[in-house]
Structure formats: structure tokens, C-alpha cells
Amino acid sequence: MLTILGKAHSPAHGFCDGVSRRSFLTIGGMALGGIALPDVLRADAPKKTGYSHKAIINVYLPGGPSHLDMWDVKGNAPKEVRGEFSPIATNVPGIEICELFPRMAQMMDKFIPVRSLSDSDGAHDGYQCMTGRKKGSRQPPGGWPSAGAWVSKMQGAANPAVPPNLALMYATGNRTWGEPGDGGFVGVAHSPFNLLGRKARSTADNMILQGISLERLQDRTKLRTSFDTFRRDADTKGAMDSMDVYSQQAMSILTDSKLAEALDLSKEDPRIVARYGKSGEEFQRDGAPQMVENFCIARRLVEAGARFVSMNYSRWDWHGSDGMNYPKSREEFPLLDQALSALVTDLHERGLDRDVSVVVWGEFGRTPKINENNSRDHWPQANAAMLAGGGMRTGQVVGSTNRLGEHPHDRPVKFQEIFATLYKKAGIDSENIRVFDQSGVPQYLVDQGIQPIHEIM
DSSP: OEEEEOOOOOTTTSOTTSOOTTOEEEESSOGGGOOOHHHHHHSOOOOOOOOOOOEEEEEEOTTOOOHHHHTSOOTTSOHHHHOSOOEEEOSSTTOEEETTOHHHHTTGGGEEEEEEEOOOOOSSOSHHHHHSSOTTSOOOTTOOOOHHHHHHHHHOOSBTTBOSEEEEOOOOSSGGGGOOOOOGGGOGGGSOEEOOOSSOOOTTTOEEOTTOOGGGTTOHHHHHHHHHHHHHHHHHHTGGGGOOHHHHHHHHHHTTSHHHHHHOGGGSOHHHHHHTOOOOOOBOTTSOBOOTHHHHHHHHHHHHTOSEEEEEOSOOOOOSTTOOHHHHHHHHHHHHHHHHHHHHHHHHHTTOTTTEEEEEEOSOEEOSSOOTTSSOOEETTOEEEEEEETTOOOSOOBOEEOTTSSSEEEOOBOHHHHHHHHHHHTTOOTTTOEEEOTTSOEEESSOTTOOOOGGGO
């Protein structure tokens, strides 16, 4: 692959390997199963759909955030269930959320808490949040496409310089928390083009443009010099023999600046960036870093032409002997509150709220009963998600759990129902469109019988 490194920071401001949060922008074979840009160019030009530029931002919270401590607080439950936080009223009468989300509370009319996710797989894995399907389910030949791959296949590119399916997914210590899925049987050309990483892999897997960072892509003289250096080095290793016209065109796309500019927050109004807050760049143990700025970058990527942006944010697995559930909640909840509120505010101010859908979720919920370490353990029986934008009927709650938050009480919702809703809002009829897999069997985007959530359509 071809890698363009962001500028290095001191250890106090960078990752453990000294590479910045804008570390990797790659062309060619991508880490984590990401797309090869040349394959995008080889793919047949998509047919015109007649739809405007619809898009989806998929925010994955690795580790299983607690539904009971965030958006389904049981204020009247016993203390061993209620926990340390109280619910607060929102600007929508009857809807309450955790007291550590005051910004979201003041704009709940722009959100939809889904409190009755019922089919969480139960594994520490982002697969279900990327595909809607359980990892152990029957797989067609080639595997199930990620949601972004479906959108790429159905809608094509909104801008020829920007791949439709992008990912801001950091490689994580727990590998499954950093995987954005792949193209499955619809092909590698629709796999996520992953823009982030954790560290450079072996030189056999990377071709690095030495001395050229994202901040210097506009310096054509230095860029040309770096390309020449890269070409000489690659020639000595025989790498250029396998680089065809599509790979060379891929370089041209990247240096066309559209994608690089979207990643460059220095080009954003500083007052807008400040809305999202400021977080450290350190990775959270085996999870992702607390990069609230990536919420802003996701919006910029959509504006640049992306149709689907996946991102992993921080680490949400806090149970065990460290008893960190409530200290970590007090640290993490306000950051998420500010970043998510800023994203949705931006979408509304820019007139994108009817075209861009947002979903925020993790792989499962947490036990209603607090354990001996003052934390909550894994609980796939109940989970929650937050939706916004997309022209959805916001300002309402979908579903509920019973008094103790143990299981859905009414309106159980499946992951695939949420994806069916997102697809519909992106202009894709997931109930009727089918694509033939590698064995010639017709496959639907979601299981037959799964429909969008009608209450919010």
C-alpha cells in the first residue's frame, strides 16, 4: 500500500509510536480490510440513481457502553440497578437521559433514543454494528458486505475524487474493535477506504512517501520530489512492476486535494472545531483514542462526497477488578455529549439534517445489577442506540425496557431494522433490492421481512 504520514508530534501529543492522529492516508491495499483505491477506479461506473447526496455516519463505541447509565437511566429502580447517575429532563417532555449529557438533553428534539435493541450478539466485536448481522450467522460465499459496502454498491460515488465508503477506524489492540467490515460478496471495490491506522506495518506492506505529510500535499514541488524518491526506491524492489495505470491514477486522486482537505481541520472555522471539544490523542488501552475531532472530520468527509463514514471512538469496556465504570463514565460521557451535539448542530446549521443520518451504538448493553466492583458486566439481552438526522421523525423514543432494564418491554428492535431505516433514508429500498452472491443466489441487504422503523420514517 501507499501511505502518507501526518506530521509527527511529541509523545505528549501523539500516539505511543509518535505518529499523529492524522497518521495514515493510504492508497492501495488497506489495513483492516480497507479498499484499494485502484479497485474503485476499476469498478464499473455506477448508474445514476436520481437521488441527492444522501449519507450515513456510523459511530461505533467499542466495548459495550452501558444503556442504563447513558440513555435509559432507571431513576426509580433500586440503587444496585440505578447506579450513581440521575436522569435529567430534556427539551422533549417525557424524555429523560443521564445527567452527564446536558447538551444532548437541550436538543433532544433532534435525536431519537432507541432503547430496545434486542438481538445483540454478545461478543466483543464491531461486526454487528458494521453489518447488522451476527458474526456466527450463515455467510454467503464471499461473506456479508458491510453497510457501507451496500451503500457504495447501490449509490456509487457522489464525487469521483472521494470513495463513497470511508472509515475513520483506528487499528485497536482488540483487533475486532477496529474492523470496519469489508466488501463481502459485492467485491473489494466497495470495501471501506480506511483513512486511519495505529502504526506503520512492515515495509513489505507499505510504500511510504518520505517527507510528505497531509499538511504538505499542496506543495507540488516537494510532492513530485517525494514521488520520484518513492519511485526510485520502489523500482529497486520491483514494486513498480505491479503498479498499473489505476494505481497511478489513484495517486492523482489523492493529490487532487479533495480528500486531504476534508481531513485537514486547519481548513475548518476554528469556532466550529472548538464546538466539538478537545481530547487527548492517546489510545484507550486496547480500544480507540478519544478523538472527538473525528466527529467533525466525519461531517467534512460527507460534505466532500462520502456516502458512508464509519468511525470507532474511545473504549467502553470498564467492568472488572478495576471498578472503573463510574470514574470512566464521568470522563467519557461529557466528551461524547459535546462531540455528538456539535455534529448534529452542524448538520442542522448546514442544511444537511435531512440528508445525513447518524447512528451511535455499541455491541451490547450492560447488566442491570451492578457487580461487586461497582461496575456492570456484559448484557446482550438489552442494548440502546441513538439516531439523528436523515429527515427522521426525531424528538421521540423508540421502544423501552422493563423496570430494571433487563430486556425490552415493548417494541424490540433488531440491528437490521436500524440499518433498514438508514438505507431507506439514504434512498435505498432494502426490502426489494437484491444482489446475486458469488454462487448466483439472490441476497437482500437485510433479511426478508425486516422493515425500516415505521415510527420514525
